[in-house]
Structure formats: structure tokens, C-alpha cells
Amino acid sequence: MSTPQEPGKKTAARKTSATAKTTAARKTTSAAAKTTARKTTTAARTTTSRATTPARKTAAKATPAKAATRTRTTRASAGDLPSEAAVTASTSGAAAAATTGAGAGAGAATTAAGQGGTGTAVREQDYILEVRDLQKYFPVTRGIIIRSKVGDVKAVDGLNFSLRKGETLGLVGESGCGKSTTGRLLVRLLEPTGGTVRFEGRDITHLSASQLRPYRRDIQMIFQDPYSSLNPRHTIGTIVGAPFRIQGIATDKGIKRSVQELLELVGLSPEHYNRYPHEFSGGQRQRIGIARALALRPKLIICDEPVSALDVSIQAQVINLLQDVQSELDLTYVFIAHDLSVVRHISNRVAVMYLGKIVELADNVDLYEHPLHPYTHALLSAVPVPDPEREKTRERILLTGDVPSPLNPPPACRFHTRCWKAQEICKTVEPPLLEIAPRHEVACHFPEERVLV
Amino acid sequence: MTDIHERPALSPTAFLDVRDLRIHFSTDDGLVRAVDGLSFSVERGKSLAIVGESGSGKSVTSLGILGLYNKRNARVSGEIYLDGQELVNASPDAVRALRGQKMAMIFQDPLSSLHPYYTIGWQIEEAYRVHNHVSKAEARTRAIELLKRVGIPQPDKRVDDYPHQFSGGMRQRAMIAMSLSCNPELLIADEPTTALDVTVQAQILDLMKDLQEEYNSAIILITHDLGVVAEVADDVVVMYAGRAMEYGTAGDIFYEPEHPYTWGLLASVTRLDRERSERLQPIPGNPPSLINVPPGCPFHRRCRYEALNGGKQRVERPALEESSPGHYVACHLPVEERRRIFRDEVATLL
Numbered sequence: 026m027s028t029p030q031e032p033g034k035k036t037a038a039r040k041t042s043a044t045a046k047t048t049a050a051r052k053t054t055s056a057a058a059k060t061t062a063r064k065t066t067t068a069a070r071t072t073t074s075r076a077t078t079p080a081r082k083t084a085a086k087a088t089p090a091k092a093a094t095r096t097r098t099t100r101a102s103a104g105d106l107p108s109e110a111a112v113t114a115s116t117s118g119a120a121a122a123a124t125t126g127a128g129a130g131a132g133a134a135t136t137a138a139g140q141g142g143t144g145t146a147v148r149e150q151d152y153i154l155e156v157r158d159l160q161k162y163f164p165v166t167r168g169i170i171i172r173s174k175v176g177d178v179k180a181v182d183g184l185n186f187s188l189r190k191g192e193t194l195g196l197v198g199e200s201g202c203g204k205s206t207t208g209r210l211l212v213r214l215l216e217p218t219g220g221t222v223r224f225e226g227r228d229i230t231h232l233s234a235s236q237l238r239p240y241r242r243d244i245q246m247i248f249q250d251p252y253s254s255l256n257p258r259h260t261i262g263t264i265v266g267a268p269f270r271i272q273g274i275a276t277d278k279g280i281k282r283s284v285q286e287l288l289e290l291v292g293l294s295p296e297h298y299n300r301y302p303h304e305f306s307g308g309q310r311q312r313i314g315i316a317r318a319l320a321l322r323p324k325l326i327i328c329d330e331p332v333s334a335l336d337v338s339i340q341a342q343v344i345n346l347l348q349d350v351q352s353e354l355d356l357t358y359v360f361i362a363h364d365l366s367v368v369r370h371i372s373n374r375v376a377v378m379y380l381g382k383i384v385e386l387a388d389n390v391d392l393y394e395h396p397l398h399p400y401t402h403a404l405l406s407a408v409p410v411p412d413p414e415r416e417k418t419r420e421r422i423l424l425t426g427d428v429p430s431p432l433n434p435p436p437a438c439r440f441h442t443r444c445w446k447a448q449e450i451c452k453t454v455e456p457p458l459l460e461i462a463p464r465h466e467v468a469c470h471f472p473e474e475r476v477l478v
Numbered sequence: 479m480t481d482i483h484e485r486p487a488l489s490p491t492a493f494l495d496v497r498d499l500r501i502h503f504s505t506d507d508g509l510v511r512a513v514d515g516l517s518f519s520v521e522r523g524k525s526l527a528i529v530g531e532s533g534s535g536k537s538v539t540s541l542g543i544l545g546l547y548n549k550r551n552a553r554v555s556g557e558i559y560l561d562g563q564e565l566v567n568a569s570p571d572a573v574r575a576l577r578g579q580k581m582a583m584i585f586q587d588p589l590s591s592l593h594p595y596y597t598i599g600w601q602i603e604e605a606y607r608v609h610n611h612v613s614k615a616e617a618r619t620r621a622i623e624l625l626k627r628v629g630i631p632q633p634d635k636r637v638d639d640y641p642h643q644f645s646g647g648m649r650q651r652a653m654i655a656m657s658l659s660c661n662p663e664l665l666i667a668d669e670p671t672t673a674l675d676v677t678v679q680a681q682i683l684d685l686m687k688d689l690q691e692e693y694n695s696a697i698i699l700i701t702h703d704l705g706v707v708a709e710v711a712d713d714v715v716v717m718y719a720g721r722a723m724e725y726g727t728a729g730d731i732f733y734e735p736e737h738p739y740t741w742g743l744l745a746s747v748t749r750l751d752r753e754r755s756e757r758l759q760p761i762p763g764n765p766p767s768l769i770n771v772p773p774g775c776p777f778h779r780r781c782r783y784e785a786l787n788g789g790k791q792r793v794e795r796p797a798l799e800e801s802s803p804g805h806y807v808a809c810h811l812p813v814e815e816r817r818r819i820f821r822d823e824v825a826t827l828l
Binding site: 199200306307308309336337338339340341342344345348363364365366367369370389390393403404405406407408409410411412413414415416421423424426427478 | 531532631645646647648675676677678679680681683684702703704705706707708709711728729732742743744745746747748749750751752753757758759760761762764765
């Protein structure tokens with residue numbers, strides 16, 4: 026059912042030529058239809074992306090300009106996949122294949138893949154998001170007319186992580202550690218200073234606003250403050266319908282019906298369509314923000330402290346909602362939060378950040394039950410648990426002082442100024458992020474397991 | 479079973495005794511019943527935590543105790559005894575003399591409660607000089623001493639800094655220094671660590687515990703974080719819609735809670751010591767508006783066990799009654815029934 030050679034799909038692909046396919050894709054609409062289309066697509070994609078990636082790479086090398094202008098197609102229609110393969114094939118020189126039809130194009134691409142080798146392709150289809158050496162420096166300037174740069178705030182300084190489809194990565198750390206900046210870099214609300222962000226194998230690090238537009242459907246964001254992230258002058262219908270209008274997507278039943286379906290999906294009533302944000306409570310507003318993020322059926326959602334502003338009982342409702350829509354719509358989350366208990370509840374994998382760097386990255390259970398980095402130890406021991414008896418006996422590591430300024434971070438290991446284990450080597454040699462146990466990476470010269478929760 | 483309002487007027491050991499406190503505000507939309515019949519007491523050297531969601535009247539309670547309300551639109555009734563002295567009907571001047579001296583407050587957001595135009599030192603000195611006839615130099619010495627006590631490095635230099643030159647944790651330390659300037663016997667901390675990171679939160683809570691031991695002061699901690707409550711509190715009041723739903727020792731509240739709202743709070747909180755496993759059990763719906771509190775039990779519309787009361791909960795407000803010594807619960811469910819539900823249905827979720 027999933028291979029591009031499957032006859033039904035072939036016909037679909039043939040009907041949609043390279044130019045017409047976007048329109049066709051946009052016409053596919055209703056929530057249910059989309060989800061089903063998506064499911065088949067996902068399956069189809071795994072095979073195609075493996076097949077096409079090397080070809081795409083060659084294309085990018087041969088004609089960079091052409092490859093760059095090639096906009097990504099929507100996934101709404103299953104038919105666009107083979108035809109996309111056709112486009113790729115044509116740029117890599119198999120023009121004949123493309124003209125004869127998408128199905129044949131896919132075949133050509135497979136051949137190309139066979140020639141190109143599959144080693145990297147397998148790896149790429151595993152990960153929806155790959156981040157390599159990601160950096161963001163904010164310049165600090167002095168003077169008004171003649172502005173001279175006096176330094177950089179190294180908000181994010183060399184992040185490496187990958188994220189599998191359907192996973193949730195928790196990003197934790199204290200304020201000022203760069204976790205929100207990372208979120209904004211991943212959505213490309215900010216342009217990275219260095220490094221690469223690859224989404225589904227494609228480099229989106231330096232795409233222009235118009236080149237990014239198709240990716241906006243796939244990567245969405247949920248913001249922290251539900252009071253400032255919704256325009257008070259717009260109705261809920263306008264806010265949640267905005268993604269459809271901006272992306273020029275027509276839906277079968279009209280935007281209004283689609284928006285009402287989204288409102289139902291997030292637990293609001295369709296009658297809320299004409300209301301204004303001030304008529305809602307904090308938890309309901311956050312649901313509106315979630316509905317807006319879900320409108321275009323994204324694949325990856327960056328959640329920047331989505332529950333921090335909410336009361337505990339409402340927090341639990343929103344966390345459950347996020348988990349429900351994740352399994353229902355097959356979403357991947359990057360969950361940014363300072364609350365380690367919330368992150369423990371929702372994440373598969375957790376990255377602990379300190380001053381713009383990841384100090385520890387591990388699977389949920391490993392990080393919370395077998396933490397290795399002293400900073401992780403300090404963080405975990407500082408979180409109080411709602412159990413008075415255990416609180417009395419729990420070990421508490423008190424860090425002294427505050428987080429150093431990211432304008433002038435300590436050399437080598439950035440945590441050495443507050444670390445009780447620091448030795449001479451910590452002040453001179455920066456510890457690399459090493460995988461010292463399976464899927465457990467830590468950046469410390471003296472990692473040591475400690476039980477703290 | 480005795481209603482909480484019927485206990486002796488002044489428990490002999492209580493330093494602060496609040497009895498049937500009501501604070502109502504008249505607004506254009508109607509009467510806001512921010513606090514509606516609240517009673518509790520705190521002893522010296524003990525900490526009481528007031529827990530509840532936003533809009534449950536926690537902060538208004540603390541401002542009410544300090545007398546920080548506008549007499550023109552706030553209607554306050556009930557009794558507050560601070561060390562035997564009644565505050566609700568006392569003259570504003572009398573309350574003013576106590577505020578800062580005998581009772582002090584630490585506010586939630588240190589950035590907005592410190593004046594950006596004056597130095598930290600000046601602001602601490604002001605509080606001290608209002609209540610003590612001392613020279614500027616003496617006040618300054620006192621300010622430096624306090625900053626040192628709360629753990630600010632180089633206090634003699636930092637005393638001349640402005641609030642923006644302090645980090646969040648240091649500002650909160652400065653706030654604590656200010657509230658301690660006259661050695662108050664009652665300290666009210668309104669969400670003192672909510673704006674802070676966990677590592678700094680641990681430092682501040684540690685500091686508060688040390689200072690409490692040193693001065694033997696009574697602390698009222700207002701928070702929504704059950705973890706902080708577990709760490710600091712001796713007694714806990716669970717507030718909902720301006721009323722106490724449950725009041726008891728920390729052990730009562732965490733290990734033998736009897737009110738469905740307390741169960742809901744405990745079940746909806748994400749815990750560091752629990753694996754990523756089953757779903758959270760949130761309380762359905764939203765907290766009520768304080769203008770339009772449901773009649774009868776304010777919690778009945780969100781209560782999972784509402785049906786067990788046979789309609790009583792919709793018309794009759796449950797009294798806060800003692801279910802075991804020192805443990806008060808405001809619920810229509812019979813005591814045995816509550817304990818059974820907790821044991822059989824709720825305890826497994828926590």
C-alpha cells in the first residue's frame with residue numbers, strides 16, 4: 026500500500042503535474058481526509074525519501090539556484106510524493122523520466138538512489154529534525170550614531186541534537202540558558218549565526234521568508250503567554266483561521282467549518298467562533314493557541330513554556346490535550362520548559378541546557394533516574410516534590426551564586442564556576458558532549474551517577 | 479464535629495488568629511466575594527501555607543491581614559488577632575504602626591515591588607527609619623548587615639546599587655532583607671519564589687527556613703506549588719472561591735486529604751518522582767468567578783463525587799468541620815465515605 030509503484034497512487038500522481046500539484050494539494054481539506062491522507066503519505070514518504078535523498082543532494086550540488094527555488098509541496102495529497110520525486114529527478118538530469126509521468130519519475134529516482142548509495146538516506150529518514158552546531162549570537166553595540174560592536178551575547182552556542190518522528194524532546198534549563206532562543210531558531214523566527222537546522226533532511230537554516238513559507242505549515246509554535254499571543258481585536262475565528270488565509274488554503278467546507286472542527290478538537294465549543302480572546306480564561310486561551318498551531322496539520326510543534334502561565338488543574342488539562350493531539354495527529358514536539366516535573370511527564374528525551382550549551386541529553390528515565398552531570402544533579406535536587414516526608418530526607422544540592430552572564434561566559438566548562446567537583450582541567454579544557462552510555466550524552470570531565478528523585 | 483468558627487476565640491498559643499474573615503469588593507459588575515468566611519491560626523515558629531488556584535482569594539487574604547485595602551470599596555468583616563491585638567476594627571494608624579514592624583510582607587515579583595529610581599540600600603533604610611528613630615548612618619549600617627544576612631556578596635558595595643543591577647534571585651533576597659529590617663514576628667510571603675528558577679528557589683526557601691529558626695517568626699506562605707508547600711509548611715489551608723475547603727497539618731493534606739478539591743489538586747500535579755506513565759487527572763472545568771460563586775458548595779460543579787450528596791450541595795454551603803483533631807474539611811460527604819473514596823479510588827492515582 027505504501028510504495029510509490031502502487032497503481033492507485035500512480036494515477037493520482039499522473040493527474041497532478043508538477044505545476045498543478047500545489048493547487049490540488051490545497052484543495053484537499055476536511056480534517057478527517059487530511060489525517061487519512063497524511064497517514065498513507067507518511068508511509069509512502071518513508072520509502073520515497075529514502076529513494077530520493079541522494080538524488081536531491083546531487084541536484085543541490087549541480088544547480089544550487091534551481092534547487093533552492095524549488096518550493097516544497099504540501100503533503101495533503103498522497104499524489105504529490107511521486108511527482109516531487111519526478112521534479113528531483115528532472116533536476117538531476119533525468120528529464121525524460123519527468124515528462125513521461127510521475128510514476129516513472131519515481132522509478133528513475135529509485136534508480137538514482139541505487140547509484141548514489143543509501144547510507145546517509147537511511148539516517149535522514151529516521152530524524153524529522155537534525156540540529157548541528159547551532160549558534161546564535163546577539164551583537165552588543167555601543168553608541169547611537171556610530172555603532173560599534175563591543176561583544177556578543179552567546180545565547181546559543183553549539184547545539185547538537187536529533188529528533189525522531191513522534192518523539193517529544195524536552196528542553197530544560199534556568200532562565201537565560203538559551204532554551205527559548207533555541208525554540209525560535211528551530212521555527213526560524215530567528216536566523217542562526219552558525220550551524221545547520223535540517224527539517225526532514227532539508228536544510229532550512231538560511232532560507233528566506235518566502236522560501237520558508239511552505240515550511241511554516243509543517244513547523245508551528247505554541248507560545249507561553251496566552252494573553253499576549255492572541256490579538257485582542259480579532260475574533261477566535263479570525264485568529265484560528267489565519268493560517269488558512271495566509272497560506273491560501275481553501276477547504277472543502279470553508280474556513281469557518283474547519284476552524285470550528287479545530288475548536289472542537291482542542292475542547293472548545295464551535296460557538297466560540299465569534300468571541301474575542303478577553304472572553305476566555307487562561308486555559309481556554311492556551312487551547313486557542315493550540316488550535317491555531319494545529320490548523321495546517323503540522324508535523325513538528327515547538328511548545329515554548331505552554332503551561333507555565335496556567336494553574337495546576339488547568340495545566341493538567343492542557344498537558345493531556347497536548348498528549349492526545351500528539352497521538353491523534355502523529356506530531357513531534359520540542360517542549361521547552363523550566364519545570365522539570367512537567368518535562369518528565371511529557372518528554373521521551375530530555376536536553377538540559379546551561380549557558381547556551383547542552384550539558385546532558387538522554388532518554389527520560391535515564392536523565393531523571395541516572396543523571397550524570399553535576400548541573401543536572403543540582404537542578405533535580407532543587408525541585409521540591411509534593412511529599413512532606415520525602416522532602417525531609419531528600420538530598421539537596423545548593424548551588425551558590427547566579428548564572429554567569431552569557432556576554433562573558435566562563436571559559437572551558439561553563440559550569441565550573443558553580444561546580445563543587447571542578448578541577449583544574451575544567452577551567453582549561455572544554456568537555457565535549459559524549460555518548461557515555463547508549464543514548465545518554467553528557468558534557469562533563471567527571472560524570473557520576475547520583476540518585477536524586 | 480465542631481464548626482471551625484466555634485473553636486475558642488483565641489487559642490492560647492496562636493500568634494495570628496483569623497476568624498470568619500470576609501473581604502468583599504463592590505464593583506460595577508457586582509459584589510466580588512474575594513474572601514468569604516476564612517478562619518485559621520498560626521503559631522510562632524510555624525509556617526502556614528495557603529494553597530489554591532489563581533482567583534481563590536489567597537493574595538487578598540494576605541493584604542487583608544496587613545490592612546492593605548481601600549476602605550472605600552472593600553468591605554471587611556470578621557476578626558484578626560495579631561498577638562492578641564484585633565486588627566479589622568483597629569484604626570488605620572494603629573495597623574500602620576504594626577505593618578513593617580510586627581508583620582511584614584514579601585511580594586511575588588521583586589522587580590515590580592522595588593522602586594527602580596532608588597538604590598536598594600535607600601529602600602531598606604526607609605523601612606527601618608520609619609519605625610525606629612535612628613540616624614541615616616545607623617540605618618545604612620543596618621541595611622548592609624541585613625544584605626549580608628540574606629547572602630548578598632559584597633554588601634557594602636551592593637547597598638548602593640539600583641534594583642536593575644541585581645539579578646532576580648538577589649532582588650528577592652533584597653526584598654527579604656527589607657521585610658526583616660524590623661525583626662517582624664509575622665512574615666507573609668506571597669508566592670515568593672514563583673518568578674525564580676528552581677535552583678534559586680531552593681536557595682530562597684532555605685534562607686527563609688534559616689531566618690525562621692533564628693527569629694522564631696510565624697510565616698504565612700501563599701503559593702500554588704504543592705512541592706514548595708511540602709517542603710516548607712507545617713499547616714496548610716486549601717482555598718477555593720474565597721473559602722477554605724480543607725485545613726490541617728501538612729501530613730493531613732498530603733497523606734489523608736478528605737476534600738475532593740484537594741484530591742483534584744494532588745492528582746493534577748506533575749511530579750518529579752513519578753515516571754512518565756498514565757494520564758494526569760485534571761479537575762474538569764474552570765474555577766468560578768468570584769462575582770458569581772455557585773450557591774451551596776462552590777466546588778460542586780467540578781466535583782466528581784457531587785452525585786453522592788443528593789442535591790444538598792447545590793443549596794447548602796458545607797461548614798468547615800473538624801473530621802479529626804486539627805483537620806477541618808468543608809464537604810457534605812460523610813466522613814467515612816470520604817475516607818473510603820480516598821482509600822479506594824484516589825490514593826492509587828497519587
